Amino acid sequence: MNGADLQYLRRFAKKRAVSKERQVLPAAFEPRRDEDALSFTLRDGSLQSQEQLLQYQAHFSIQPSGDLPGLCFLTHCNLTEDLKPPLPPRYKEDETDPVYGKLHHQTDVPSLTQQNQMATQATQNGLLLPAKIKGREHPS
Secondary structure, X not given: OOHHHOEEEEEEOOXXXXXXXXXXXXXXXXXXXXXXXXXXXXXXXXXXXXXXHHHHHHHOOEOOOOEEOEEEEEEHHHHHHHOOOXXXXXXXXXXXXXXXXXXXXXXXXXXXXXXXXXXXXXXXXXXXXXXXXXXXXXXX
16 A cells, blocks of 8 residues: 555544444544544554454453444545644554554544544545444444
8 A cells, every 4th residue: 555545543432423324523533531642543454354344343342341442544645635734643553452553553632623624534434333332333
């Protein structure tokens, strides 16, 4: 993949991150409580198939509930050319994750305007996997 084709996965576990119409909402791009930047996972060759994405989703199950995060993605161009001002992703290994930590990237925390732009871009790219919260898919 060349730089323009790179995709960055974003996990979210909030019911209000996706509408019933499967539109990604700005809440998907709010930093989690443990984030001082916005985390993404580079979608490399190990994260292309539906089965691989389901394994990734299961890896990040939320404990103790067992809820599964939803997945959307932004492209490198979405983050560096379409977003105003741009939020270029930078590599930052997550040493606490031996499986996917080497694919970890982050951007600065987006403004509300940028979160709105990112939600529009992620909706256009398509929702990869819905979140499963309390045994139900969201959006349901």
